[in-house]
Amino acid sequence: MSDCPPRFSLVQLTTGDLSEDQATELESHVEGCPPCAAKLAALQQNVAIFEHKREANLAQIKLRLHDEGVAQAPRRWGWRWIPTLTAPLAAAAAILLLVWAPTEQHPQSGAVRFKGALSAKVIARRAGQQFVVKNGAKLTALHPHHLIGRLCDGVFRGRGAPSDTLLPRDRPCGDASAALPRNPRQARPARKRRLGQLRGHRTHRHRLLGEGLSTRQTPPKDRSFAQN
Amino acid sequence: MHDRVATIEDLHRRYAGVLFDKSLRMLGDHGEAENAVQETFINAFRALHRFHYGDSHLPWLYRICTNACLKIIRTNKRKGAIPVDVLPERGGWDGRGMDRQLQLRRTLQDLMEELDDRTMTILVAHHIDGLDQGQVAKQVGISRRAVVKRLTALRAKLGTLMEDVDV
Numbered sequence: 001m002s003d004c005p006p007r008f009s010l011v012q013l014t015t016g017d018l019s020e021d022q023a024t025e026l027e028s029h030v031e032g033c034p035p036c037a038a039k040l041a042a043l044q045q046n047v048a049i050f051e052h053k054r055e056a057n058l059a060q061i062k063l064r065l066h067d068e069g070v071a072q073a074p075r076r077w078g079w080r081w082i083p084t085l086t087a088p089l090a091a092a093a094a095i096l097l098l099v100w101a102p103t104e105q106h107p108q109s110g111a112v113r114f115k116g117a118l119s120a121k122v123i124a125r126r127a128g129q130q131f132v133v134k135n136g137a138k139l140t141a142l143h144p145h146h147l148i149g150r151l152c153d154g155v156f157r158g159r160g161a162p163s164d165t166l167l168p169r170d171r172p173c174g175d176a177s178a179a180l181p182r183n184p185r186q187a188r189p190a191r192k193r194r195l196g197q198l199r200g201h202r203t204h205r206h207r208l209l210g211e212g213l214s215t216r217q218t219p220p221k222d223r224s225f226a227q228n
Numbered sequence: 229m230h231d232r233v234a235t236i237e238d239l240h241r242r243y244a245g246v247l248f249d250k251s252l253r254m255l256g257d258h259g260e261a262e263n264a265v266q267e268t269f270i271n272a273f274r275a276l277h278r279f280h281y282g283d284s285h286l287p288w289l290y291r292i293c294t295n296a297c298l299k300i301i302r303t304n305k306r307k308g309a310i311p312v313d314v315l316p317e318r319g320g321w322d323g324r325g326m327d328r329q330l331q332l333r334r335t336l337q338d339l340m341e342e343l344d345d346r347t348m349t350i351l352v353a354h355h356i357d358g359l360d361q362g363q364v365a366k367q368v369g370i371s372r373r374a375v376v377k378r379l380t381a382l383r384a385k386l387g388t389l390m391e392d393v394d395v
Contacts, residue, residue, distance in 0.1 A: 007358020008290075011246045017284050046252055047245030050265075057262055058240050061269050062233070068270075 004033060010040050014047060236273050239285055244269070246286075247293045250357060254297040256333050260304075267296035287359070287367045294352045298340065305337050332356075339386070346370075350378050 005026055012018045013026050030036045050057075244265055251261035251268075271292050272285075279288055340348060346368060353364045354375075361379070365372040 006360045006363070008360070008363060010358075011249075012284075012286065015242055015246055015286060017286055043246065043249050046249035049258075050245045050248035050262075053248075053262060054240070054244060057244065057265060058237065061236070061240065061266050064266065064270055065233070065273060 004036050005029065007039060010036065010043055013040070014043055232273060232276050235276060236269055239272065239289065240269055243286060243289050247289060250290065250293055251297050254294075254333070254336065254352065254356060255300060260300055264293060264296045264300055267299070268293040271296065287363060290353070290357055290359075291349065291367050294349055294357070295345075298336075298345075298348060298352070301333065301336055302340060305340075343382075347378055347382065350375060351382060354379060 009018070009022075009026055010030075013023055013030075016023075018026065030040055247265050247268055248261050251264035252258065255261050255264060268289060272289060275292070279285065336348075336352075339351065343351065349368055350364055353359045353367055354361065359367065361375045362372050365375045368375070
């Protein structure tokens with residue numbers, strides 16, 4: 001009895017999961033071992049009993065799969081992220097709409113009013129290479145036409161700027177004008193400012209005044225817009 | 229989807245009979261055994277993409293079937309149900325009668341209160357399904373040495389109860 005194969009081997013013999021050699025060896029053992037023969041006979045008897053119920057059992061399984069909706073197409077991993085990203089994408093779209101929403105426009109000068117802090121990134125080109133001007137760098141050390149993306153007639157105000165600070169609209173901007181969109185609603189600094197506000201970032205206080213590029217001078221405040 | 233259903237049909241054609249035998253030996257009731265076979269193939273359908281037992285589906289299906297049977301035992305114990313369809317002339321197991329099957333079921337119910345699920349799976353796989361230690365290790369996903377240690381601890385803890393479980 002101790003040399004008998006495990007019961008699972010008899011199951012494998014019944015289902016045909018053994019190799020030919022293993023099956024032959026096991027069959028020869030079962031022929032000479034009454035306990036194993038009895039086990040195999042009981043197993044085959046139960047299998048024969050189920051044989052009459054097989055089709056009904058399978059039909060019920062299919063019915064349950066259909067009812068439970070399990071039989072639907074499997075969700076592949078590649079598409080699972082879509083519902084997950086729906087909310088962030090919607091939030092991003094909302095932010096984009098907020099940024100691109102029309103801003104209040106000055107009736108005479110055509111300037112657009114922004115409130116709050118500004119954030120701007122000044123990019124300069126020197127010796128054919130572009131680089132970002134760090135906060136606090138002396139902009140006077142750069143030639144004006146080396147600057148890309150500046151608002152030459154405008155004023156970038158840092159934190160605490162008055163609410164009626166004006167940015168120009170549709171005015172020539174020297175060498176850097178090509179780098180800026182003509183529509184100030186599409187101006188990158190404005191978008192960055194609003195995104196910066198939403199994220200709570202500290203603003204870069206690059207101030208450009210006219211062609212002088214001074215970081216020290218403060219532009220005259222135009223209160224006319226506020227009065228309107 | 230059709231591929232998976234076709235796979236389940238093939239597996240059902242090949243293995244449902246032996247799974248019924250296994251369920252009947254654990255549950256001692258024809259109706260419950262049929263339900264266990266159903267549960268096994270439905271759960272197999274859901275987990276078909278995770279199948280990684282090698283060439284044969286049989287050890288994998290056996291494990292799913294074990295879980296289905298233990299769930300039925302647990303549920304029936306909670307409900308206080310007692311299997312009645314265990315008449316020997318309707319097909320028994322190893323020539324033993326109703327008393328033996330009821331005794332095994334009660335023993336399993338008692339053991340389920342003391343043992344965790346993994347240990348129960350090892351116990352059923354080795355003592356009821358007749359898998360050797362290597363096959364149990366592969367089925368459960370732990371080392372053979374860990375299986376031996378658990379079985380030794382079980383024997384020391386349960387003593388004569390194990391004789392009721394052994395087939």
